[in-house]
Amino acid sequence: MNIRLQIEQIVSKAFEAMGYDAALGEVTVSNRPDLCQFQCNGAMAAAKRYKANPFTVATAVVERLSQEPMFRSVEVARPGFINLSVTDAVIADTLTRMLADDRLGLPTMPPKTIVMDYGGANVAKPLHVGHLRTAIIGRSLSAVARFLGHRVITDVHLGDWGLQMGQVIALSAELYPDLPYFDADFTGPYPDVPPYDLAELDRIYPEASGRCKVDTEFAERAKQATAELQTGRPGYRALWQHIRAISVADLRRNYDRLDATFDLWYGESDAAPYVQPALQLLRDKGLLVESEGAMIVDVSRPEDTEPMPPILLVKSNGSDIYGSTDLATIYQREQDFHPDEMWYMVDTRQTLHFKQVFRCARLGGIASPETAFHHVNNGTINGSDGKPFKTRAGGVMRLSTLIDMAVEAAYEKTGSGEVQLSEETRRQVAETVGVAALKVGDLVNHRARDYIFDTERFLQSEGKTGPYLQYCAVRIQSVLKKAPEGTYTSLQNPASDTERDLMLCLQRVGDTLLRTHEEKAPNILCEMLFDIAGLFNRFYGETRILSCADEAQRASWLTLLTLTLRMLNLLLDLLGIQVPENM
């Protein structure tokens, strides 16, 4: 148990013993480190609630705490702040116990089954920079949840069933009319080899998409092709399989580089068999009604303050739409996993859509009433004009291009230090460092907010960046490598303010992980890493570790380095960031 929690229990008991609500004993890390390490503001809340004098309440609480041996000081400040600091022995002892634990003393939660849907990749469309966020956020939140003890199932949920497939098929039919996929009378087996490669596919989609905007007749053919694909036209299905395979191979390459892994590589198409069962549930309840040729469900509620339009589930031409595939996916996930929670890491612009889908799933009994839905919305990556980021040429920047740029920038810098690296090592280091720069460049921003995309920022490796965190770990590794053989398992009291701050920082990681999970905000964890690394770097600058003549002191410091390194590695791993040996 961390120090804050230990204090909280004691303070809560004091409040309770005085007849106040124990919850008033909530203890937080001090925001005035010059005055104290921890604080409790409950006396002021108590004063309000029980019509008492805050200073008197605080003083009475402090009275009860003064006997506790763990405190170095317990004071009341101005209106009614209770300021608390613990003895150095408590700090050293807590860290020593953390080090003895495989999990570094970090907490677990009562396990839940959580399906996390992130990635948002579309078949036939290359990943662009906009896909960076959901991949990185989903990757880190799923890892945090798993570490806290949850059973997490991640699903890339490919867009492989929508109009963009029909667009590609329609244009393919025009470009390669002689292929058997388009011959309705063709009976024999379709070719095993795809009709074109990734590069060709990359050309086809943008052209097809562009055509639809200016050529209504072509757009109609694309919609028709989509409908026929969904109803199972064999040639279209065969071609679609090829397109899917080509595309997925490419998506995997990109996601692998970001260390974004998925338990399930399902797509919308895998939910297709569940569309009818899901719709039937709605039909049985009389919720699915016809409107202008389409089928819709009214999901509004009397208490709504914001407008809540009906959700459209079947297009007038009979095709599925994302509303119905999303419901079918919920149906499938309920059946397969009975999850306690479903998280959707999707752009914030789809907020209304997910409200509709979640409500509809409840109304129709498609989801269990106990299943909690969360749209873990992420903001948009904008250009400096405040609109979704475009390259100078006006196009979207590919994710692979951005990764390459970051890795290249890291490569230029790698090996500029004093450690000589072989070319091969240099390449490997550049890959991990470049990717770390990208990831942290994104993760420092709050998940739900739009942010301005700046290439320079992502290529940076100084200051508040991924490489800064890696470099900190590399330095520790380097010291530990040069340290005398020995087992370092016990810490002495801190010898300086900086060392004490570092130790206090390490003991609050548990709280940070819980909050990261609760708020589904990886930037919280990211901030923690910078707190640790920043304090360590300061400590490192102030302290000559290896040349310290006092052997016990040196051993204690090496223990602290061991713990710090293990913590950095653990947290960086949760963010999907690797630490190189040297850099």
Added chain:
RNA sequence: GCGCCUGUAGCUCAGUCGGAUAGAGCAACGGCCUUCUAAGCCGUGGGCCAGGGGUUCGAAUCCCUUCAGGCGCGCCA
């Protein structure tokens, strides 16, 4: 038109769901490598938290309002 979101240092962003003196990084300026990796450390300057009202012991945070920007509102996902 209706609704949602955002506005914090020159720039990019944090800000622990009402707490004490609003923090980082970049950029600028000044220091620190013959001793553990300088992708580092130390220091300086920089703010009417968009504006205005309110709620209370106390507001960047909650309520109202004005202004500015973004996004969404049935056959794309």
